[in-house]
Amino acid sequence: MNKRYWSERIQSLVPYTPGEQPKDRVFIKLNTNENPYPPSPKVLQAIREATDDRLRLYPDPEAVQLKEAIAHYHGLSPDQVFCGNGSDEVLGLCFYAFFTPGKKVVFPDITYSFYPVYAQLFQLDYEEIPLNDDFSLPIESFLGNNGGAVICNPNAPTGKALSLSDIRRILEANPDVVVMVDEAYAEFGAQSTVPLLREYPNLVTIHTLSKSRSLAGMRLGYALGSPDLIAGVNCVKNSFNSYPIDRLALAAGTAAMEDVDYFEQTRRQVMETREQTVATLRSLGFQVLDSAANFIFISHPKCPGGELQQALRDRGVLVRWFNKPRIRNYLRVSIGTSEEMQAMCNACQEILKG
Numbered sequence: 001m002n003k004r005y006w007s008e009r010i011q012s013l014v015p016y017t018p019g020e021q022p023k024d025r026v027f028i029k030l031n032t033n034e035n036p037y038p039p040s041p042k043v044l045q046a047i048r049e050a051t052d053d054r055l056r057l058y059p060d061p062e063a064v065q066l067k068e069a070i071a072h073y074h075g076l077s078p079d080q081v082f083c084g085n086g087s088d089e090v091l092g093l094c095f096y097a098f099f100t101p102g103k104k105v106v107f108p109d110i111t112y113s114f115y116p117v118y119a120q121l122f123q124l125d126y127e128e129i130p131l132n133d134d135f136s137l138p139i140e141s142f143l144g145n146n147g148g149a150v151i152c153n154p155n156a157p158t159g160k161a162l163s164l165s166d167i168r169r170i171l172e173a174n175p176d177v178v179v180m181v182d183e184a185y186a187e188f189g190a191q192s193t194v195p196l197l198r199e200y201p202n203l204v205t206i207h208t209l210s211k212s213r214s215l216a217g218m219r220l221g222y223a224l225g226s227p228d229l230i231a232g233v234n235c236v237k238n239s240f241n242s243y244p245i246d247r248l249a250l251a252a253g254t255a256a257m258e259d260v261d262y263f264e265q266t267r268r269q270v271m272e273t274r275e276q277t278v279a280t281l282r283s284l285g286f287q288v289l290d291s292a293a294n295f296i297f298i299s300h301p302k303c304p305g306g307e308l309q310q311a312l313r314d315r316g317v318l319v320r321w322f323n324k325p326r327i328r329n330y331l332r333v334s335i336g337t338s339e340e341m342q343a344m345c346n347a348c349q350e351i352l353k354g
């Protein structure tokens with residue numbers, strides 16, 4: 001590729017690689033942590049009702065209605081909420097808003113692989129702190145002496161959750177910088193930092209509607225923090241794209257946040273299926289980390305990760321394999337419906353027999 005006209009800033013940038021979205025055949029799709037259940041019927045109804053000639057008008061740049069619904073759900077005020085086009089965008093805007101070049105941002109070596117990309121894009125110094133051998137977070141390495149910290153809880157791709165008391169220690173040791181907690185998967189079993197927001201002005205909590213609210217296709221995420229921090233993210237947003245959320249997404253997101261019953265029912269179903277799957281895979285000899293997310297991180301002593309991924313693909317099951325040091329032998333498997341997980345386990349059994 002000829003990068004002659006590319007800016008010097010991006011000549012050596014390695015972008016994030018999203019999981020495969022196959023178009024050629026139908027797979028059991030357990031590779032991008034989507035929710036196996038459809039969005040709430042109320043969400044679909046809200047989208048239908050918003051689909052009319054008002055689409056010629058720009059959407060509300062402040063997303064007031066959606067912010068109110070999110071604030072109400074979390075018991076916060078709307079000025080503590082920032083909404084963006086997926087939490088990837090929210091994370092990117094927060095990296096820009098809160099971290100300063102020359103001041104080293106820290107995050108784990110094994111975590112959501114978008115963090116180093118944002119750091120590189122915004123020319124931030126960063127350090128990837130090695131997780132312990134059991135993939136737990138070495139808390140001591142996050143206690144101060146940095147320009148900000150990013151923690152994914154539960155972590156991706158391991159699914160391991162951190163306790164609120166550990167997060168408190170990190171917040172307290174870093175009073176002058178922002179600690180960002182990415183809770184993309186927290187609603188499947190981790191303790192949320194939302195109750196800590198009133199105590200720690202340096203905390204930003206990031207959520208998405210892609211996972212627990214079945215809206216990956218709509219692109220909605222949000223940040224929660226003090227009104228001052230949220231004003232900082234708004235400052236970046238309004239210097240980049242004033243209308244990140246379209247009219248249909250505003251309607252969908254509001255309805256999704258309001259339909260708490262549906263959210264509770266589907267997230268519980270996912271957690272139940274996860275526990276059944278974990279038990280089955282362990283009985284087949286897999287090592288499965290305890291997961292607080294809508295995915296599990298698995299390995300088998302007799303089958304290398306890359307080979308298992310390919311063998312599953314050949315049998316119509318897509319899972320995610322990261323060809324990276326320390327986790328090459330693992331697969332990240334999203335939790336689908338109970339039937340899909342049974343089919344995945346059957347495929348594993350067949351592969352192991354072969």
Ligand SMILES: Cc1ncc(COP(=O)(O)O)c(C=O)c1O
Pocket residue numbers: 032033085086087088089112152156182184207208209210216219220221
């Ligand atoms: C840890 C983590 N954070 C954030 C995201 C981004 O989610 P979205 O942009 O769909 O809100 C993902 C998506 O997979 C993720 O795994």
